[in-house]
Amino acid sequence: MNGLMTGHKDKAQGKIAFSLMVVVQNALSHAWQILLQEVEKGQFSICESHEDEITEKLYMILCEVQARDPEVVKGLSGFETPAREANLRNYRGDKLDCQPDLTFRPPRARITTSNTAITGIFVECKPIDSRHPIGSTYCKAGISRFICGDYAWAVDRAMMLGYVRNICHLPNGLSFVLSQHKAKTDYQVKALPTMAGRASAREEVYCSQHGRSMPGMYLAGKAPSITLHHLWLYPEKPCENSKCKV
Numbered sequence: 273m274n275g276l277m278t279g280h281k282d283k284a285q286g287k288i289a290f291s292l293m294v295v296v297q298n299a300l301s302h303a304w305q306i307l308l309q310e311v312e313k314g315q316f317s318i319c320e321s322h323e324d325e326i327t328e329k330l331y332m333i334l335c336e337v338q339a340r341d342p343e344v345v346k347g348l349s350g351f352e353t354p355a356r357e358a359n360l361r362n363y364r365g366d367k368l369d370c371q372p373d374l375t376f377r378p379p380r381a382r383i384t385t386s387n388t389a390i391t392g393i394f395v396e397c398k399p400i401d402s403r404h405p406i407g408s409t410y411c412k413a414g415i416s417r418f419i420c421g422d423y424a425w426a427v428d429r430a431m432m433l434g435y436v437r438n439i440c441h442l443p444n445g446l447s448f449v450l451s452q453h454k455a456k457t458d459y460q461v462k463a464l465p466t467m468a469g470r471a472s473a474r475e476e477v478y479c480s481q482h483g484r485s486m487p488g489m490y491l492a493g494k495a496p497s498i499t500l501h502h503l504w505l506y507p508e509k510p511c512e513n514s515k516c517k518v
Contacts, residue, residue: 286391286427292378293429293501294469295347296393299376300433301471302345303333304505311507319437319511323404326435327373327397331356334374345472352377360390363421363486370422373397373433390426394418400445400504401437402514407449410434415459418498421486428496434504440516442504443467443478448517450480460484462497471503478502 307329310316334354342349357371374395398410417423424430443465450461460483468479479499486495
């Protein structure tokens with residue numbers, strides 16, 4: 273059997289509709305608003321928590337929303353239950369434990385795919401503050417995973433989620449980094465972030481486009497580019513007064 277899982281070249285790629293990305297963006301935005309309520313009650317601290325702790329809280333909230341009232345986020349009821357750090361292979365198959373932070377699997381009728389295991393909306397989450405700069409954390413340890421074929425190699429869209437704990441905003445904070453000469457090459461920047469709408473709590477969402485380094489995967493030779501959606505989430509007040517470069 274020829275196909276993506278057998279190591280043979282295959283030109284198939286899952287196409288994720290923009291409307292499905294909107295559902296995921298709205299779900300994350302809605303979950304964040306619930307988390308902020310817990311913070312206000314003193315039940316959780318965004319400022320003092322590790323990235324994984326914040327993501328786990330969001331994950332639990334998302335699953336509770338989907339179980340109790342999924343249509344509070346329009347379209348969410350059609351998705352499978354989100355997965356957190358689910359093990360997936362990279363495009364070469366020489367890494368079997370790649371773990372995107374969150375995975376949303378859309379209704380099968382709404383996405384083209386040759387294999388459901390490797391098709392979904394993959395979300396990588398990163399904190400942004402003085403200890404976690406955009407360049408070394410959000411880009412080098414986040415965006416790069418979509419470029420090299422560790423994550424989302426069988427689809428055309430994915431998402432970066434930022435937990436912003438200092439004073440930094442889209443698109444300037446991210447565009448400053450991606451517009452540098454080395455970053456343009458490292459992250460194969462085809463288009464700097466442009467506004468793509470707002471999530472349910474009015475957070476701005478931006479999209480950037482990147483080439484990918486996955487030699488030998490496609491019959492046509494060069495791998496198709498990927499569009500990354502960027503959603504940045506903020507506490508009610510900044511955790512620190514540092515600012516990112518813009």
